[in-house]
Amino acid sequence: MKEKVILAYSGGLDTTAIIPWLKENFDYEVICVCVDCGQGEELDGLEERAKFCGAEKLYIEDVTDEFCDEYIVPCVQAHAVYENKYLLGTSMARPVIAKRLVEIARKEGATAICHGATGKGNDQIRFELGIKALAPDLKIIAAWRNDKWTMDSRESEIEYCKAHGIDLPFSADSSYSRDRNLWHISHEGLELEDPANEPNFEHLLVLGTTPEKAPNEGEYVTLTFEKGIPVSVNGKKMKVSDIIRELNVLGGKHGIGIIDIVENRVVGMKSRGVYETPGGTILYEAHQQLEELILDRDTYALKTDMGNKLAQIVYEGKWFTPLREAVQAFIESTQQYVTGEVKLKLYKGNITKAGTTSPYSLYNESIASFTTGDLYDHHDAEGFINLFGLSCKVRAMKMQEASKTK
Known part of the structure; x- marks a missing residue:
């Protein structure tokens, strides 16, 4: 009886070629698994394609809600941003896959899992760290790093594929390398490989438009949160x-959320x-x-540090670790008390405040106002400043004393 291998399958050229390659070089029974994180791809006919290419069967697994509730929400709560720009769209999806x-x-009852991530990227690390953490006994086959993989274009x-009886309408034309799920879409390759080049937004953008082509009228959106979790948009739960x-449509319409980054x-x-x-x-x-x-x-200050730490953890594929659990526990x-309503204005790539309210707000107008009442006496600041600046004053006095002795 042949051993079984699970192939992370998208239906694209790479994973299509991997099916006959696995059968030819390892004599495995290939079972394809397409994990749908809301990438919006047309999945009709994918099962027939996988079986036509030699797979025993195909699982199409919709994990969109799990992805949103268990992986995206913690990153939103943490304000996890990698290198001040990247909102972790690809990184967050890899552990659930x-x-x-x-x-x-x-x-x-498979003995191995195979993926088609390249040997230069981050995904090989994310997939393999996740598999090792959850199933250390399973063999991992990284096709692009395997000596038996001879294809390079x-x-x-x-x-x-054609030599193995698979003649599908794949194009050899160069195009952007993209990764898409419900949260985002990434673009790499072509003119982007040279940082000196401006992105060709006319051909590149998928989810939205450029700020220049966004409507000339701004649009308001109101979001409600309960304990840090978004629960409604414009009053609709x-x-x-x-x-x-909903927000992808609104944001895309107004040119929101487009970043160009050189990341490490x-x-x-x-x-x-x-x-x-x-x-x-x-x-x-x-x-x-x-x-x-x-x-x-x-x-707030410590949470900022923890958010940056979570971003690093997620980016590096260390989701299934005690450190991620500990950081997330702090964030949670x-x-x-992160409950309330936020109103924002979207206009040509910009997001501006239009009013925020919360029953747990620590903002106290009677204290913060210039016309301060009994809750704050201006004279109280004098003693505070004397104590707060004492070390600065002592050092300055010592430096003055030292300069006189020279």
Whole structure:
């Protein structure tokens, strides 16, 4: 009886070529698993394609709500942003994909999991760390790093497929390398490989438009949060995945959430990409506006550090670790009172405040107002400043004394 291998399958050229390659070089029974994180791809006919290419069966697993509730929400609550720009769209999806691959491997009694991530990228690390953490006994086959993998271009992959009786309408034309899910879409390759080049937004953008082509009239959107979790848009209650869908349409329409970044990959190289995260950018901004009102200064400062730490953890593929659990536990403890309503104005790539309210707001107008009442006496500041600046004054006095002795 042949051993079974689980292949992370998209239906694209790479994973199509991997099916006959696995059968030819390892004599495996290939079971394909397509994990749908809301990427919007047309899945009709995918099962027939997988079986035509030699797979025993195909699982199509919709994990969109799990992705949103268990992976996206913690990152929004943490305000996790990698290198001050990247909202972790690809990074957040990899652990839920790895988890489902392992679950199907257990169900099928497979001995190995195969992926088609390249040897230069971050995804190989994210997939493999996830699999190792959840199923250390399973073998991992990284096709592009395997000595038996001899294909080095789309043309060679197409020829390999044809030689094995697979003549599908794949194109050898160069195009952007893209990754899409409900949260975002990334673009790499072509003119983006040279940082000196301006992105060709006319051909590049998928989820939205440029700020120049956005409407000349701004649009307001109101979001409600309960304990740090988004629960409604413009007064309409929705599950998180539907909120993201709604905000993607609004944000895309107004040119929100387009970034161009040269980031530091885990493997050591720099890479350039353009990311579209219209709905996510709005969610991050709204959540942060609410926290400005609610969290005290010290908690907010430490939470900022923890958010950066979570971003690094997620980017490096270390989701299934005690550190991620500990950081997330801290983040969740800060969200107990992050409840309220945020109104924002979207206009030509910009998001501006239009009013934030919360029953737990620490903003006190009677204290903050210039016409201060009994809650704050201006004279109280004098003693505070004397104590707060004491070390500065003592040092300055010592420096004066030292200069006189020279």
